[in-house]
Structure formats: structure tokens, C-alpha cells
Amino acid sequence: MDIFQVLTRGANVRKSGRLGVSGDFSKGTADRNVSILPGSTRKQDSDHQLTKELDFFRNKRTVQKAELQKGEETSMKSAPAAAPAPASLDVNSETLKISNAEEAAQLRKSYMGNVSGEDVPLPIGSFEDLVTRFQFDSRLLSNLIESHFTEPTPIQCEGIPMALHGRDVLACAPTGSGKTLAFVLPLLQQVIQSRKNEGLKGLIISPTKELASQIFKECTKLGNKIFLDKKRPLSIALLSKSLSAKLKNKIVSDKKYDIIISTPLRLIDVVKHEALNLSSVKHLIFDEADKLFDQTFVEQADSILASCRDPQLRKTMVSATVPSGLEEIAQSIMLDPVRIIIGHKEAANVNIEQKLVFCGNEEGKLVAIRQLIQEGEFKPPVIIFLESITRAKALFHELLYDNLNVDVIHAERTPIQRDKIIQRFKSGEVWCLICTDVLARGVDFKGVNLVINYDVPRSAQAYVHRIGRTGRGGRDGKAVTFYTKQDNLAVKPIINVMKQSGSEVADWMDKFSKMTRREKEALKKGKSSVERKQISTVPQVVKKKRRQREEMVEASKKRKEMED
Numbered sequence: 093m094d095i096f097q098v099l100t101r102g103a104n105v106r107k108s109g110r111l112g113v114s115g116d117f118s119k120g121t122a123d124r125n126v127s128i129l130p131g132s133t134r135k136q137d138s139d140h141q142l143t144k145e146l147d148f149f150r151n152k153r154t155v156q157k158a159e160l161q162k163g164e165e166t167s168m169k170s171a172p173a174a175a176p177a178p179a180s181l182d183v184n185s186e187t188l189k190i191s192n193a194e195e196a197a198q199l200r201k202s203y204m205g206n207v208s209g210e211d212v213p214l215p216i217g218s219f220e221d222l223v224t225r226f227q228f229d230s231r232l233l234s235n236l237i238e239s240h241f242t243e244p245t246p247i248q249c250e251g252i253p254m255a256l257h258g259r260d261v262l263a264c265a266p267t268g269s270g271k272t273l274a275f276v277l278p279l280l281q282q283v284i285q286s287r288k289n290e291g292l293k294g295l296i297i298s299p300t301k302e303l304a305s306q307i308f309k310e311c312t313k314l315g316n317k318i319f320l321d322k323k324r325p326l327s328i329a330l331l332s333k334s335l336s337a338k339l340k341n342k343i344v345s346d347k348k349y350d351i352i353i354s355t356p357l358r359l360i361d362v363v364k365h366e367a368l369n370l371s372s373v374k375h376l377i378f379d380e381a382d383k384l385f386d387q388t389f390v391e392q393a394d395s396i397l398a399s400c401r402d403p404q405l406r407k408t409m410v411s412a413t414v415p416s417g418l419e420e421i422a423q424s425i426m427l428d429p430v431r432i433i434i435g436h437k438e439a440a441n442v443n444i445e446q447k448l449v450f451c452g453n454e455e456g457k458l459v460a461i462r463q464l465i466q467e468g469e470f471k472p473p474v475i476i477f478l479e480s481i482t483r484a485k486a487l488f489h490e491l492l493y494d495n496l497n498v499d500v501i502h503a504e505r506t507p508i509q510r511d512k513i514i515q516r517f518k519s520g521e522v523w524c525l526i527c528t529d530v531l532a533r534g535v536d537f538k539g540v541n542l543v544i545n546y547d548v549p550r551s552a553q554a555y556v557h558r559i560g561r562t563g564r565g566g567r568d569g570k571a572v573t574f575y576t577k578q579d580n581l582a583v584k585p586i587i588n589v590m591k592q593s594g595s596e597v598a599d600w601m602d603k604f605s606k607m608t609r610r611e612k613e614a615l616k617k618g619k620s621s622v623e624r625k626q627i628s629t630v631p632q633v634v635k636k637k638r639r640q641r642e643e644m645v646e647a648s649k650k651r652k653e654m655e656d
């Protein structure tokens with residue numbers, strides 16, 4: 093296969109393709125993708141330019157070329173005037189080569205990339221650079237092409253060379269903009285390059301099992317059929333319950349694996365049993381880093397860091413939201429890091445049309461959801477987020493009653509059940525997935541049309557990640573957030589995110605949500621949670637019968653799983 097020819101092909105596709113990528117978006121759930129409702133509240137004229145620049149998948153190269161040709165007259169008004177395109181930068185070439193700081197600055201400007209640090213390496217302009225600049229493994233490149241990745245997204249243009257130069261990286265880019273590939277690809281190359289069989293080299297930490305399993309799949313797809321020497325294939329593992337048992341019982345040796353992907357607790361458990369030695373790890377990646385270093389996980393993240401004792405350990409932190417606390421942590425644990433911010437820090441993906449719906453009270457939310465259905469706005473696949481397991485279950489029953497093709501995922505469901513539901517949702521069997529925040533981060537369902545926040549998320553970050561389950565990989569998406577009188581406090585950060593990403597917020601909603609000083613303090617202290625009334629329009633006696641039936645079905649499913 094002529095790698096150069098194939099890598100260049102991607103740019104050609106971008107020229108005419110709606111999505112600007114030749115990805116496999118036409119497969120799976122994508123087939124059911126239908127256009128979202130008219131009357132967008134997002135694209136106001138004044139925000140058009142901003143939106144265009146942040147629409148990475150669709151416009152990166154178009155914007156970039158236009159800017160280079162026009163001396164960037166049309167780009168960000170506030171930015172300093174740019175120098176004309178340097179003679180060495182062939183703007184008519186389909187594969188862009190970045191060979192000096194000036195060209196790098198222009199490229200960064202085209203996708204609003206802010207990259208800082210000492211002696212920052214140049215970004216890549218195309219995947220061709222992987223061959224010319226980094227002598228990439230040819231099998232890895234073939235796998236990249238077979239995965240239909242032909243042109244890097246901005247976070248990949250920046251993240252890949254930084255990692256390949258061995259730098260610690262703190263990276264922030266919008267949801268669905270290709271952060272996974274940005275850290276998986278250089279990791280694979282570095283592990284392949286090192287070749288030596290010296291134990292575990294790469295470790296990727298994710299806050300949820302679902303996300304860990306997704307990253308594992310992406311890694312194995314790209315690492316397929318790669319041999320480190322004639323006999324030994326590159327070995328990548330998901331630290332599942334069964335693998336952890338095998339390691340603990342010495343049925344398999346930890347030396348066998350080159351890369352492991354895990355959630356924090358499971359990893360720590362295996363390390364504590366001395367069944368996995370992390371001292372040989374050279375590359376440690378925290379995906380959804382702000383979550384992994386928040387109150388819930390920080391001790392575990394620290395413990396993992398302490399167990400990775402190689403003095404040359406390279407650290408990467410990635411998320412769509414990087415609060416200042418994480419920046420401080422990054423500065424304290426990283427050596428000479430490169431900080432990459434694509435677009436606005438903590439902003440929603442601009443492909444998502446966002447809407448707030450005031451429902452008055454809890455009953456009003458059920459009315460609002462039924463209204464969305466009646467008015468044809470409820471276009472599957474749909475994900476609905478609620479704040480607790482009890483509420484997720486309750487809404488599930490309500491919507492079942494409406495004969496909707498729904499299922500529900502929360503922490504009480506077994507991993508096998510969760511996997512099955514996700515597969516059924518991906519294949520289109522389930523149209524509407526009700527869930528708690530367990531699926532709010534990282535999970536990549538390509539064709540989701542609508543995200544409904546049935547309950548207001550408790551922070552701007554949670555909101556950005558939840559709605560980021562739609563509008564991925566260059567697609568459009570829509571997000572609707574229900575709120576009631578009780579949510580006055582919690583809705584304010586969401587309004588800020590909406591405004592920042594160019595969504596319209598009605599004046600009265602904005603005024604209604606203005607906070608007093610006391611409220612602001614309460615929000616800072618995390619006291620914004622509200623007591624909500626139960627979700628239901630169904631009489632108690634009917635509910636009781638339904639619950640009994642559900643318990644019987646659950647018990648039989650569990651029995652069947654145990655028999656399997």
C-alpha cells in the first residue's frame with residue numbers, strides 16, 4: 093500500500109465531504125441520523141465566525157487555507173494581524189507541511205489552538221508528517237488508514253508530536269474532537285519503537301469501565317497485527333475483573349502486557365496484591381483527567397502516580413474541561429509540560445444546538461418530554477441524563493408506559509447488562525437510553541441526535557460532558573436541558589456555557605437565574621442539590637405490580653448470566 097497516497101487522499105475527501113472527514117460515520121447508528129429541528133438557537137450571526145473556527149472536523153482545512161490566502165483578514169477580529177503566508181507553505185497542497193514557527197502559528201490560529209510551554213515542538217499538518225518526521229511504524233500507519241482516519245484533528249495535530257517528543261502534556265479540546273487518537277497513537281508508536289520486552293510500558297486510566305473498554309477497542313484496532321519482534325505481538329489489555337483475578341492468581345504474568353487500560357480502583361487493587369508492577373511504566377495517561385483528580389478519585393490517582401516509579405515517566409492529562417485546580421496539579425506533578433488548549437477551555441462543542449426549557453415543576457418535565465415526542469423533536473437515538481439511579485429507573489418506567497423503545501443504564505446494573513444495553517443502543521435496537529452520569533464522559537456513540545438533561549447537571553463541566561455525547565466527530569447534535577423553579581442556582585453555570593458557545597438564552601431565563609451572593613457561595617460549597625419530587629403519573633397499585641414484574645425479570649436475567 094502506498095501510504096503517502098492514501099494519507100493524501102483524506103484531504104481530498106475533506107474538500108467535498110459534508111463532515112470533512114472520511115471517517116466511518118455512515119455506518120451503524122449513523123444510518124439513522126436525521127436532521128435536527130429547524131429554528132436553531134445556536135448560530136447567531138455575530139457568533140458565526142467563532143463557530144466556524146471551532147467546527148474542527150468540517151472547516152479546519154477550509155478555514156486554514158482561506159486565512160493563509162487572505163492574510164487572515166477574516167479570522168478572529170481581536171487577534172493581531174498575521175503575516176502573509178510564508179513562501180515555504182504551499183497552501184494549494186492538499187497535505188499541509190508545517191516546517192517553522194510562523195507556519196505553526198498560522199495553523200494554530202486557524203483552529204484557535206493555544207499551545208504553551210518551553211521549547212514547544214511544531215504541530216503536524218497531516219498524518220504524512222508521521223512518516224517524514226517521526227518514522228512511524230508502517231503497520232501502525234496501515235491500521236490508521238484502515239480505521240479511516242486520514243487527516244488529523246487539531247488536538248491530534250498538537251498532541252501527537254508533543255508526545256512523540258517525550259513531553260508531558262496537559263490537553264484540553266472539545267468533546268468528540270478526537271482526543272483518544274491524540275494520545276493512543278503516539279503511545280503505540282513509542283511502545284513499538286522501544287521494542288524491548290521489559291514489562292508494562294503504557295498505562296491508560298479512565299474513570300469508568302465503559303470508557304476504559306472503548307479506549308481498549310480503539311487501541312487494539314490500531315495495534316492490530318503488530319509484532320514487537322518476530323514472535324511477540326504487541327500486547328494490549330483491558331484490566332477486567334477476570335484479568336485481575338488471573339494476575340492475582342499468577343495464572344498470567346504481568347510481564348506479558350505492553351499497555352494496560354484500567355479504571356483506578358481495579359488497578360490499585362491488583363497493584364496492592366503485588367500482581368502488577370508499575371515500575372517499568374514509561375507512559376502514564378489520565379483520560380478525563382479533571383474527573384480523575386477530583387475529590388472522588390484524587391487519592392487513587394495519587395496512589396497510581398506513586399506506583400509508577402520510572403524517573404523518565406511521561407505523563408499526559410486529557411479532558412474537554414480543565415479547571416484551574418487541574419492546571420495546578422499538572423504543574424506540580426509534570427516536568428516541563430506542554431499545555432494545549434483547543435478552542436475555549438471548558439466550552440461546549442459548537443456542533444451542538446443547546447436549549448433550556450423551563451418546566452415549572454417536576455410534573456412539568458414529564459409533560460415537556462411528551463411534548464418533545466409529539467412535536468417530533470424526539471429523534472432517536474436519544475440519551476436522557478438524570479441525577480440518581482432511583483430517578484433514572486422511575487423515568488424508565490414512565491417511558492416504557494408510553495411504549496417507547498427505551499433502556500436504562502446505571503451503576504446498579506451488572507457490567508454484562510451495561511455492555512449489552514450499549515450494544516443494543518449502538519445497533520439501533522434501543523432508541524432511547526436513560527442513564528446517570530455513568531455515561532456522561534468519553535463514551536462515543538456516533539449518531540446520537542439528542543441529549544436531554546432531565547435533571548440539571550450540577551456543574552458546567554458535567555453539562556459540557558453530558559451534552560458532548562451528541563455532536564461528535566463533526567456531526568450536528570441537539571441538547572435540551574429541563575429545569576424547574578428549584579434549579580435557579582444550578583442553571584446559572586449552564587447559561588454561561590451556552591452563551592460562551594453562541595447559544596441564545598432568553599432574557600427572562602437569564603434574569604430568572606441571576607444569583608444572590610449567598611446563592612453563589614452555596615454553589616461554590618456544592619450545596620446546590622435540591623430535593624426533587626418523585627417522577628410519576630402512574631397510580632401506586634400499578635407501580636407496585638410493575639416493580640414486582642421488573643424484579644422478576646431482573647432476577648431471571650441474573651440467573652441466566654450466572655448459568656452462562
Ligand SMILES: Nc1ncnc2c1ncn2[C@@H]1O[C@H](COP(=O)(O)OP(=O)(O)OP(=O)(O)O)[C@@H](O)[C@H]1O
Binds near residue numbers: 269535
Ligand atoms: N482524525 C480523525 N478523522 C476522523 N474521525 C476521527 C478522527 N479522530 C477521531 N475521530 C472520531 O471522532 C469521534 C470522537 O473521538 P473521541 O471519542 O476521541 O473524542 P474525544 O475528544 O475523546 O471526546 P470526549 O471528550 O467526549 O471523550 C470518534 O468516533 C473517532 O473515531
